[in-house]
Amino acid sequence: MEIKATQQVELDPFDLASLRLDQSFIETAGVRKLLTTVPVGKPNSQDFVRVHPGAEYRETLAAIEWKEDREFYVVVPDVAKELPGECVFVTLFTAVNRQGVARLWPVKLPGPDGRIIEWHRSAAEAAERAMRGWIRIKANHSLRAYEIFEAVATVAEPEWPDKTFQELLRIGFRDRLISSLDHPLIAKLRGA
Amino acid sequence: MLDALPFREVVLVDFEFIASAGERPEPVCLVARALRAGRTVRLWRDEFGPEPPYPIGADTLFVAYYASAELGCHLSLGWPMPARILDLFAEFRDRTNGRETPAGSSLLGALTYFGLDGLGASEKEEMRSLVTRGGSWSDAERAAVLDYCESDVDALGRLLTAMTPRLDLPRALVRGRYMAAAAAMEHHGVPVDVDTLGRLRKRWTSIQDALIADIDLDFGVYDGRTFKADRFQGYLARAGIPWERTETGRLSLSDDTFRQAAKAYPAVSALRELRSALADLRLNDLAVGQDGRNRTILSAFRSRSGRNQPSNTKFIFGPSVWLRGLIKPPPGHGVGYCDWAQQEFGIAAALSGDLAMQSAYQSGDPYLAFAMQAGAVPAHATKATHGPTRELFKACVLGVSYGMEAPRMALRIGQSPFVARSLLQAHRETYRRFWRWSDACVDCAMLRGSLHTVFGWHVHVGENVNPRSLRNFPMQANGAEMLRLACCLATERGVEICAPVHDALLITAPLDRLETDVAAMRNCMAEVSRIVLSGFELGTDAHVIRYPDRYMDARGQVMWDRVIRLIADRQPALSEKSA
Numbered sequence: 171m172e173i174k175a176t177q178q179v180e181l182d183p184f185d186l187a188s189l190r191l192d193q194s195f196i197e198t199a200g201v202r203k204l205l206t207t208v209p210v211g212k213p214n215s216q217d218f219v220r221v222h223p224g225a226e227y228r229e230t231l232a233a234i235e236w237k238e239d240r241e242f243y244v245v246v247p248d249v250a251k252e253l254p255g256e257c258v259f260v261t262l263f264t265a266v267n268r269q270g271v272a273r274l275w276p277v278k279l280p281g282p283d284g285r286i287i288e289w290h291r292s293a294a295e296a297a298e299r300a301m302r303g304w305i306r307i308k309a310n311h312s313l314r315a316y317e318i319f320e321a322v323a324t325v326a327e328p329e330w331p332d333k334t335f336q337e338l339l340r341i342g343f344r345d346r347l348i349s350s351l352d353h354p355l356i357a358k359l360r361g362a
Numbered sequence: 363m364l365d366a367l368p369f370r371e372v373v374l375v376d377f378e379f380i381a382s383a384g385e386r387p388e389p390v391c392l393v394a395r396a397l398r399a400g401r402t403v404r405l406w407r408d409e410f411g412p413e414p415p416y417p418i419g420a421d422t423l424f425v426a427y428y429a430s431a432e433l434g435c436h437l438s439l440g441w442p443m444p445a446r447i448l449d450l451f452a453e454f455r456d457r458t459n460g461r462e463t464p465a466g467s468s469l470l471g472a473l474t475y476f477g478l479d480g481l482g483a484s485e486k487e488e489m490r491s492l493v494t495r496g497g498s499w500s501d502a503e504r505a506a507v508l509d510y511c512e513s514d515v516d517a518l519g520r521l522l523t524a525m526t527p528r529l530d531l532p533r534a535l536v537r538g539r540y541m542a543a544a545a546a547m548e549h550h551g552v553p554v555d556v557d558t559l560g561r562l563r564k565r566w567t568s569i570q571d572a573l574i575a576d577i578d579l580d581f582g583v584y585d586g587r588t589f590k591a592d593r594f595q596g597y598l599a600r601a602g603i604p605w606e607r608t609e610t611g612r613l614s615l616s617d618d619t620f621r622q623a624a625k626a627y628p629a630v631s632a633l634r635e636l637r638s639a640l641a642d643l644r645l646n647d648l649a650v651g652q653d654g655r656n657r658t659i660l661s662a663f664r665s666r667s668g669r670n671q672p673s674n675t676k677f678i679f680g681p682s683v684w685l686r687g688l689i690k691p692p693p694g695h696g697v698g699y700c701d702w703a704q705q706e707f708g709i710a711a712a713l714s715g716d717l718a719m720q721s722a723y724q725s726g727d728p729y730l731a732f733a734m735q736a737g738a739v740p741a742h743a744t745k746a747t748h749g750p751t752r753e754l755f756k757a758c759v760l761g762v763s764y765g766m767e768a769p770r771m772a773l774r775i776g777q778s779p780f781v782a783r784s785l786l787q788a789h790r791e792t793y794r795r796f797w798r799w800s801d802a803c804v805d806c807a808m809l810r811g812s813l814h815t816v817f818g819w820h821v822h823v824g825e826n827v828n829p830r831s832l833r834n835f836p837m838q839a840n841g842a843e844m845l846r847l848a849c850c851l852a853t854e855r856g857v858e859i860c861a862p863v864h865d866a867l868l869i870t871a872p873l874d875r876l877e878t879d880v881a882a883m884r885n886c887m888a889e890v891s892r893i894v895l896s897g898f899e900l901g902t903d904a905h906v907i908r909y910p911d912r913y914m915d916a917r918g919q920v921m922w923d924r925v926i927r928l929i930a931d932r933q934p935a936l937s938e939k940s941a
Binding site for chain 1: 368369420446531532533535536538539713715718737738787790791792794795798799802803805806809814815816817818836840847893894896
């Protein structure tokens with residue numbers, strides 16, 4: 171085998187700095203996590219959560235709580251007007267737990283009679299406290315209210331989802347939006 | 363194709379040599395082909411001169427297959443090292459690491475992989491026997507051996523042509539540079555106390571029963587020389603030690619299980635050493651040369667991470683850690699054992715860019731720092747005040763590096779799965795950036811089919827992919843890069859490295875130079891950590907042993923003491939008998 175001499179280029183195995191390859195796989199992997207599920211409901215009693223303090227990450231809406239499945243349905247205002255006594259008003263807060271799972275946390279507002287129910291008041295207080303620190307709530311049936319436990323240790327700040335509240339709402343209530351009186355849930359409420 | 367190689371000369375080199383156990387290679391003949399000059403040199407052992415018969419400057423590419431063998435011959439002959447080395451073995455391993463190869467990774471295997479013609483394996487064996495036979499060779503035998511050697515050079519040329527188009531030449535030269543360091547380390551070897559080794563070899567069989575009886579006093583698990591699993595189960599129950607089980611529900615008796623358990627329950631260590639010694643120890647295989655040095659081929663780039671993978675039975679740093687007590691510097695010398703402090707944690711912190719992790723590493727005690735960051739201990743905690751909690755967080759850090767999940771970690775730390783899960787969760791929450799990066803590493807590998815280190819050592823995603831192994835690859839393989847570079851720098855600066863040991867290096871020096879050389883070694887290790895980790899420096903530790911002291915691994919101390927005592931006990935009786 172005979173080969174020709176070629177123009178020499180300096181290849182220096184001692185010039186390590188120029189040979190180093192990048193290891194920043196986060197930027198180069200080209201993969202992002204898709205948020206396809208946003209649970210709706212109060213956090214479970216073992217979960218420490220934070221609530222997004224931004225006003226743009228909460229909204230008060232009309233909703234129906236279907237007790238059988240313990241599920242909330244959002245009702246559009248025009249339909250809500252037609253369903254007096256069936257709808258409740260809830261503030262939906264955006265919360266995340268320590269594992270970074272985002273959820274929409276509905277906290278009921280006082281009813282038309284203005285009566286304050288301790289369950290709802292304590293839940294609202296918990297949500298507000300969760301804007302500043304990690305808390306978990308536990309139902310105390312003797313107290314008829316939620317007990318609030320606050321993490322006193324230094325815990326890392328939450329990682330918020332990179333979605334707008336509208337997007338979270340769309341994902342969370344994908345199958346549970348009542349936008350007309352023809353919705354099967356309304357029919358069921360009317361005894362159909 | 364080869365005219366693309368930017369060198370004035372390209373030299374293909376192959377030696378035939380005698381490699382007796384523990385000895386330096388003894389060159390028998392050499393064939394070298396200068397491709398550009400179109401010249402082939404064939405030299406028999408009595409024709410070797412003071413210099414190699416080919417250029418070795420920076421404008422010449424020295425090409426070999428498993429180059430540390432050829433470079434070891436250079437050292438045996440007192441020849442200088444080539445400046446630019448291309449090892450096609452290392453490049454073949456890089457190209458196929460993680461993939462199946464149809465015929466292994468030998469020269470023949472590489473030729474087969476590329477569909478090239480190779481010398482028949484049977485003929486190769488016959489020729490090797492002729493070389494290693496030694497003594498004198500007839501003219502016909504000399505010609506046959508030289509022809510055989512030249513046929514390997516022919517094969518090397520074909521392989522170079524096939525591999526050149528996809529060679530990452532700049533980084534291939536970095537790997538080639540390491541083969542020179544590997545040759546130097548194989549040349550030096552590890553100093554061994556040959557007198558004690560001789561006594562051990564002589565008495566090993568006769569002391570085994572006494573050794574079992576002695577160690578088993580604490581366990582009660584042997585029946586004669588048989589390890590009884592049911593008795594071991596009883597021991598575990600008495601001692602309150604949880605133990606991993608196999609899928610069929612039996613106690614796992616693998617060495618790995620014993621090794622992991624010994625970390626949480628050190629009492630088990632002596633039993634592990636005993637089992638390992640009885641099952642695997644072949645003292646006669648420990649390769650020690652006439653000069654009292656343990657030498658064996660380091661098998662560079664053999665492992666998936668690119669680390670060395672020397673034979674467990676031939677290498678003094680095999681799995682029987684008590685045997686390392688045989689390492690003893692010769693009179694007037696000392697040895698230094700230098701290692702990086704928490705190397706994997708430091709690499710993970712630096713490469714992932716996780717600032718909390720970096721801060722924990724730089725605290726000097728990452729395990730305690732992790733416990734503090736997770737809020738498990740107060741800011742004024744120390745190893746003395748919060749030792750047990752620190753141990754839990756240490757187990758978590760080590761477990762994470764192996765991709766350990768809660769059930770196995772629970773066994774390892776002797777706590778409930780809930781505690782293990784909480785620890786793992788604390789790691790995920792405290793080091794979020796690291797976890798994102800770690801997930802991205804696996805994503806990258808699965809999407810692109812490979813991962814690579816800072817100097818381009820690849821692992822390819824084969825058919826039987828193990829995500830845990832992929833996740834750990836950046837730490838292990840960049841750790842291997844670091845070790846190789848440290849070996850290069852130190853050997854080039856005149857430090858005598860005896861052996862690389864995973865993430866550590868054993869060096870030797872005359873006593874008057876020992877401290878200086880240990881410092882030089884540690885400087886090299888710090889320097890290469892900055893190179894690999896883009897400026898982030900890893901700390902190092904050093905343990906210095908001066909003659910007449912011996913090296914000892916703390917994990918093997920109990921076993922070593924018992925073995926030595928048993929040998930000493932038998933000495934008088936045997937002397938009387940022989941008298």
